[in-house]
Amino acid sequence: MAFNIYDFTTLTHNIHVGLAESFSPFMATTIEWVIVGVVYLLFIAVFGLFLVYAERKVCAAFQQRLGPMRVGPWGLLQTIADFIKLLMKELIMPRKADYFLYNLAPFLVIIASFLAIAVLPFAKGLQSMDFDIGVFYLTAVSSVGVIGILLAGWSSNNKYSLIGAMRSGAQILSYELSVSLSLMTMVVFAGSMQFSTIVEGQRDAWFIFSGHIPAIIAFIVFLIAGTAETNRGPFDLAEAESELVAGFHTEYSGIKFAMFFLAEYINLFIISAVAATVFLGGWMPLHFGNLESFNHVMDFIPPIVWFFGKVLFVIFIIMWFKWTFPRLRVDQILTLEWKYLLPINLVNILLMALVVLTKFHF
Amino acid sequence: MSEIKEVIINNDRLATDEYLVNMGPQHPSTHGVLRLLVKLEGEKVLNVQPHSGYIHSGIEKMCEAISYPQIIHLTDRMDYLSAHMNNEAVALCVEKALQVEVPDRVKYIRTIMDELSRLASHQLWWCVFGMDLGALTTFFYGLRDRELILDIFEETCGARMTVSYNTPGGVMFDIHPNFQKRVKEYIKYFKTKLPEYDKLLSGNVILRERTEGIGHLSLVDAIDFGVTGPSGRASGFSCDVRKHVPYSAYPFVKFNEILDHRCDTYARYEVRVREMWESISIIEQLIDNIPAGDYAVKMKGVLKLPEGEFYQRVESARGEFGVFIVSDGKKNPYRVKFRSPGFSNLFALNNMAKGHKIADLVAIMSTLDLIIPDIDR
Numbered sequence: 001m002a003f004n005i006y007d008f009t010t011l012t013h014n015i016h017v018g019l020a021e022s023f024s025p026f027m028a029t030t031i032e033w034v035i036v037g038v039v040y041l042l043f044i045a046v047f048g049l050f051l052v053y054a055e056r057k058v059c060a061a062f063q064q065r066l067g068p069m070r071v072g073p074w075g076l077l078q079t080i081a082d083f084i085k086l087l088m089k090e091l092i093m094p095r096k097a098d099y100f101l102y103n104l105a106p107f108l109v110i111i112a113s114f115l116a117i118a119v120l121p122f123a124k125g126l127q128s129m130d131f132d133i134g135v136f137y138l139t140a141v142s143s144v145g146v147i148g149i150l151l152a153g154w155s156s157n158n159k160y161s162l163i164g165a166m167r168s169g170a171q172i173l174s175y176e177l178s179v180s181l182s183l184m185t186m187v188v189f190a191g192s193m194q195f196s197t198i199v200e201g202q203r204d205a206w207f208i209f210s211g212h213i214p215a216i217i218a219f220i221v222f223l224i225a226g227t228a229e230t231n232r233g234p235f236d237l238a239e240a241e242s243e244l245v246a247g248f249h250t251e252y253s254g255i256k257f258a259m260f261f262l263a264e265y266i267n268l269f270i271i272s273a274v275a276a277t278v279f280l281g282g283w284m285p286l287h288f289g290n291l292e293s294f295n296h297v298m299d300f301i302p303p304i305v306w307f308f309g310k311v312l313f314v315i316f317i318i319m320w321f322k323w324t325f326p327r328l329r330v331d332q333i334l335t336l337e338w339k340y341l342l343p344i345n346l347v348n349i350l351l352m353a354l355v356v357l358t359k360f361h362f
Numbered sequence: 363m364s365e366i367k368e369v370i371i372n373n374d375r376l377a378t379d380e381y382l383v384n385m386g387p388q389h390p391s392t393h394g395v396l397r398l399l400v401k402l403e404g405e406k407v408l409n410v411q412p413h414s415g416y417i418h419s420g421i422e423k424m425c426e427a428i429s430y431p432q433i434i435h436l437t438d439r440m441d442y443l444s445a446h447m448n449n450e451a452v453a454l455c456v457e458k459a460l461q462v463e464v465p466d467r468v469k470y471i472r473t474i475m476d477e478l479s480r481l482a483s484h485q486l487w488w489c490v491f492g493m494d495l496g497a498l499t500t501f502f503y504g505l506r507d508r509e510l511i512l513d514i515f516e517e518t519c520g521a522r523m524t525v526s527y528n529t530p531g532g533v534m535f536d537i538h539p540n541f542q543k544r545v546k547e548y549i550k551y552f553k554t555k556l557p558e559y560d561k562l563l564s565g566n567v568i569l570r571e572r573t574e575g576i577g578h579l580s581l582v583d584a585i586d587f588g589v590t591g592p593s594g595r596a597s598g599f600s601c602d603v604r605k606h607v608p609y610s611a612y613p614f615v616k617f618n619e620i621l622d623h624r625c626d627t628y629a630r631y632e633v634r635v636r637e638m639w640e641s642i643s644i645i646e647q648l649i650d651n652i653p654a655g656d657y658a659v660k661m662k663g664v665l666k667l668p669e670g671e672f673y674q675r676v677e678s679a680r681g682e683f684g685v686f687i688v689s690d691g692k693k694n695p696y697r698v699k700f701r702s703p704g705f706s707n708l709f710a711l712n713n714m715a716k717g718h719k720i721a722d723l724v725a726i727m728s729t730l731d732l733i734i735p736d737i738d739r
Binding site for chain 2: 059062063064065159160163166167233234236237243244245323324325326327328329330331332
């Protein structure tokens with residue numbers, strides 16, 4: 001079983017063939033499901049914890065302090081310690097909360113994140129589902145999360161939670177449009193909704209370069225709308241601490257709170273990963289038209305490093321503006337979406353269509 | 363809870379689209395234990411009813427049982443961010459009653475400490491204001507600079523916040539030999555840091571959108587509610603006690619009373635930031651000219667005020683702070699009343715916040731710079 005860091009197709013193919021030879025087709029599929037599920041679970045847990053740590057370090061850097069330093073070297077084990085603490089904490093439920101919905105909500109939120117992560121191509125051949133409607137699927141499942149948030153706010157039987165949930169409902173539903181439309185702009189350019197095709201299309205130049213002006217506009221709109229959709233600052237209205245205490249998850253504790261918390265970071269990863277895949281070439285190395293030697297050097301860096309490098313870059317940008325800007329007000333957030341981002345997006349799609357029609361791209 | 367129930371039960375024409383929310387006593391943005399009963403319609407604030415008294419400690423009553431020098435130590439605990447000004451008000455009041463003239467050195471030291479406290483208080487307000495608006499980074503910028511002022515306080519009198527540095531007739535101890543050097547160093551340092559505040563927050567488009575035109579408090583309302591300090595001056599109410607009834611070393615210095623006529627949250631924000639520049643200039647004028655002399659007048663062991671009523675006001679970081687002492691000639695006062703700026707400022711909140719959003723209510727409350735023990739006393 002040859003292991004090639006530049007191409008995972010053979011590895012996954014070999015695993016599949018090996019399983020298919022040893023078990024019945026049904027068993028083989030089931031085992032594959034389990035393997036994929038466990039891998040994703042592990043990935044989400046580890047990467048989520050890493051993001052929490054990264055966020056704390058990044059925000060500490062912006063705030064002229066060190067961040068966690070005590071647990072483990074440079075505080076590396078801090079988030080693990082926090083997670084263990086959350087696991088062991090008592091689950092407190094308000095007496096008048098709606099039992100079923102209250103307990104369902106965190107699962108819905110995290111399931112939405114899990115579903116969305118399935119279509120992301122991490123490297124060549126490292127993708128569990130490769131639909132021909134990948135982009136469409138992603139926007140569809142990522143909006144399932146808002147149901148969880150609304151349920152959490154409603155079932156907690158807490159006034160702050162309800163206000164938080166209403167805010168987040170209005171916000172996520174609005175910004176869903178911008179996220180989808182800015183992705184659609186790039187779908188027009190790529191001519192496909194399949195993530196693998198989109199990435200393949202960026203072999204020679206990333207879409208943000210080859211699609212020039214409309215792609216850059218779409219990228220900025222996507223970053224803004226994506227941040228808003230993940231409920232992160234400066235759009236963190238749903239959990240605006242100074243206004244609503246903790247918003248929709250005020251009444252959650254222990255592992256259920258951890259789920260909301262983890263889901264937030266997974267969503268941050270998803271938004272960044274989609275931005276990296278659609279605009280910044282996914283796992284494709286940086287190539288410049290005819291600089292052969294430069295391109296070869298870039299090829300030498302494994303795709304998985306490229307992918308995570310880009311993702312972390314986008315995550316850093318999103319964290320940067322979270323820790324710099326004040327929060328918007330609820331009416332301003334809706335004004336921004338409906339009066340500015342949406343018209344810009346619609347015009348941008350037309351612009352992109354013109355660019356594609358006239359072949360005015362690189 | 364029972365109050366909400368009462369409201370609901372007694373209101374037979376219960377409007378279904380109104381939403382009563384208890385903001386506080388435990389709420390991140392009430393900065394202590396202030397309780398606001400907020401009536402909402404969706405996000406819109408219909409009415410704000412402040413309920414104070416959750417940290418009432420009976421300071422005025424306690425003052426009746428203790429001697430005048432001891433009262434000073436209680437005033438620290440009211441507006442703990444302008445502790446030095448509060449101390450000074452009592453000290454000045456007692457000196458006025460006993461007709462004691464303090465040496466110039468004391469006046470200079472007091473004024474420098476006043477302005478340092480004002481800087482520290484405005485810095486902390488700036489951190490918290492940013493945080494209330496969701497910009498969490500401001501918190502650490504402000505605290506970074508405030509910490510150095512507290513270090514100077516610590517060196518001067520041993521305490522960082524509740525300084526209790528004043529005493530009737532002067533100050534507790536002479537300034538530390540390093541005092542002048544450190545203050546000068548600090549001023550030089552802070553002059554490079556204050557523009558950072560503007561860079562980080564003042565010019566931010568989101569902040570402007572959030573604050574401009576929000577929480578309008580007209581000049582008439584400001585005077586009616588007795589809103590003083592930076593909040594009142596942002597409504598064009600010329601109410602700076604330092605300017606109108608100068609005390610300590612304020613007659614010796616040149617400074618501007620910062621007035622703004624925009625009356626909104628942003629004006630209140632800007633007035634405070636500009637006041638920091640004024641404080642810097644006042645300290646610069648005084649720090650090199652501290653005259654030699656005694657740091658306190660020799661006072662009697664037991665102070666007995668003559669029979670009568672005495673009032674002294676000072677400009678604390680939040681507004682006009684007044685001490686009213688009724689004496690019957692004994693060693694402790696017959697009655698003490700403090701006029702705290704926070705109390706008057708708080709009750710203009712409803713007027714300002716009505717019709718705005720919840721987020722605006724938080725921003726408005728933040729620009730009033732409320733200190734809850736100052737309100738409840």
